[in-house]
Amino acid sequence: MKEKLVMVGNGMAGVRTLEELLKLAPNAYDITVFGAEPYGNYNRIMLSPVLAGEKTIDDIMLNDEQWYVDNGITLKKGQEIVDIDRVNRKVIAADGSEQSYDRLLLATGSNPFMIPVPGNDLKGVISFRDIHDVDQMLAASKEHKHAVVIGGGLLGLEAANGLMQQGMSVTVVHLMDSLMERQLDKPAAAMLKRSLEERGLHFLMQAQTEAIIGDTRVEKVRFKDGTEIYADLVVMAVGIRPNTELAKKSGIHCERGVVVNDTLQTFDPRIYAVGECVQHRGIAYGLVAPLFEMGKVCANHLAKIGIGRYEGSMTSTKLKVTGIDLFSAGDFTGDENTEELVFQDAAQGVYRKLVVQENRIKGAVMYGDTIDGAWYFDLMRDETDISDFRNNILFGQAHLGDSGHGDDNRVAQMADSAEICGCNGVCKGDIVQAIGDKKLFTLEDVRAHTKASSSCGSCTGLVESLLAHTVGGDYSVAPHLKPMCGCTERSHDEVRVTIKDQELKSIRAVMDFLEWKTPDGCSKCRPALNYYLVCAWPQEGLDDYxxxxxxxxxxxxxxxxxxxxxxxxxxGGGTSPKELRAIADVAEEYKVKTVHVTGGQRIALYGLKKEELPRIWKRLSDAGMVSGHAYGKALRTVKTCVGKEWCRFGTQDSTHLGIELEKMTWGSWTPHKFKMAASGCPRNCAEATIKDLGVVCVDSGYEIHVGGNGGVKVRATDLLCNVSSEEEVLEYTAAFMQLYREEAHYLERTAPWIERVGLTYVKERIVEDVDARKTLAERFLHSQKFAQVDPWKERAEGVDEHEFVPLKKVS
Amino acid sequence: MQHVEKLDMAQDWIEVGKLADIPRLGARVVNSPLGDIAVFRTASDEVFALRDKCPHKGGPLSQGIVHGKRVACPLHDWKIHLDSGEAVAPDEGCAASFPVKLDGDTVLLSLAASDGCPNK
Structure with a gap:
């Protein structure tokens, strides 16, 4: 006999919980769902676009009735549950019928708040909460002219915009003196108001509604000061209240919402609750992402896996009004202990404010260009110390290196044909359509379905903006530890620390110890684990090919x-006639299609068959050449200029230095590729200031620069320090590489790594702490003893032969 | 049983090598008149054979990382089911699969590609 799970409420949070549960334990329960509305589950946050005529009801259905049938779920729609008999474990419906349960899930959502004024029950006075409300609004817009929306918050403005799109003359009535006061400060609110006024909305600010007047249907709205305005339709959008009626009646502890713990259980452990009806750690959430996160945790416990905990979410807000970009998160007003960083360009309609306390972002408000909202939100959530880039922070992440989109960052105003993802050729219209059609809610969803932002990632901010703009909310779970991949809940840092602490020495051991969810990982985590093991235990030869x-x-x-x-x-970018001859011979003999000089001062041969590789390597090896590791997450190249040996401006022997650097570091595996350069003078012909580590020679010695990148997002290096000898350059380089090797996440270049941990931290470890530097450098050189084996020579001599020859040739 | 044997005979099994010739969680290529065929070996020593061509952009699946009963294409990381040759959703496409089996430690392959897959 399967256990019985009953869900009361058929909304997004509840059904999402069921979907998660079915993924984890498809046959664990006989499931019955009671829904008061006569529909399947639809996407409530998309009601605004339906009202605005941009979508239809069918477009926003998430689970139609067939879905319930397909998953063996009994859906009792239009049946309201009026009581819970907790002693006998059954729910009682309005028609008197009963349904017993082993576990009960409350997902009763929330109710719109109707302000208690005379006339609030007149015909034409509605809320903005469900399909029925939208139908009424659409019907009213066909017959009537004047609409009044009470409430200048997120929901009210979306309703007002929708009604205006339907051709009504709309007045927004707001009690406070500034719109969206819970999300926006006054300057941003003023910009928003002006922009909405330009579109044709009317506003009555600081207006307190006293009565709604009419015989059967609303005719006028009267305010405290005695003024009256005409109204054929009044939409109340002054807030929502968690729907706790059923829970309260059944004696379940409620405060503002149904009180739940971190496992989403109410005070009756057989009864769970998720969604807008709950209150978790004092907070009731109304955005979709936190509710989905709750659903995930709840499903995990219903499936009796019991490892997840919901620890609260930090939320941010976006307005879903076409053409308006607006972002807000955290504490945007601040107090006497905070500082404000403000950028304002009224003519261009751009406003940004960050509230900062002790160099950490506490809140953000943005209007106009909101592309960096996701970045500020990450910095806020991770409590990143911004002192290293505080001077530029208001100009956005793009300013730290233009990601190629220039100023074109206002997603709301972009045409549907605007290309968002240059790698995979995905336009704004494709993404918006996929978000709607395929019911996508997260960046990962969008990546999987559209491929946007799934390659180089430089458009991630744009995609997040689009997603937030389309779905309306943007969020992250409060603890910022992102799992490595879908195979585990562990973050990169947790895995690295555990490998060292527990002396785990194989991928199998790591997966077993950390309870990997898949039998042998995936293409994301396995290379990462392999690198972490090779880095942690250089001597043991643990490489899993x-x-x-x-x-x-x-x-x-x-x-x-x-x-x-x-x-x-x-x-160091130098070559000789003998090497060139060997390369030329190979190119001719193997009919190489393309010979090309790379950006790192090397010569590349293209179009070779795998089978030929060992023989080609033999030829190159005989001429004294080794692998360039141009294929690896490894030390790539050290680019140099000719320096003082030839150049009339040269200050030091940069070529020699480059060769020494390359001799020391070649063969080392790193979290991502690692490129270096040495320039002989500040003219910097070797372009050292866009390398992971670059040396710029000066008359007095050597400047060491780190964290540069010339790739996806150009980032100039930060100056680490000045030293006076080549020996010091080598020691600092070894130490820097080892710190990066030991602490960066797999596939994280030095540029984002330094932005994550802060230049100050790197300086502390490498420049200020002499012992730390020396130990790091020693560990690097120790590791190199085992890494500096030329893989080409080995394979030319027969290592891994199976890799290069077919299993069989069948004729 | 009899039916299965008949099928076996009809399929013309070709001996392509020993199980040990294929690395665990890896693959080897068989060059055939039909083009390259990738023969995969999972962690639990199951073997599968697919046309060595990703339905996305033709990447050689034999060069990908094998995990569970899937392989990740080396070019753009599409995941392909080893048993059916179908791309893991939401990606769509399929690489033809070929019958392959173990006789003791000998790997036997048939060149009769599965039906219903455009990428034969």
């Missing part, structure tokens, strides 16, 4: 047609 990406397994770069490229190392 099957967990390496093909390039690092085959020691060559796979190309789009399945052939490979070969790039031998040229120390």
């Amino acid at each position: 099957q967990s390496r990406f093909i390039n690092e397994r085959a020691h060559a770069n796979i190309q789009n047609d399945g052939t490979y490229s070969v790039i031998p190392r040229m120390w």
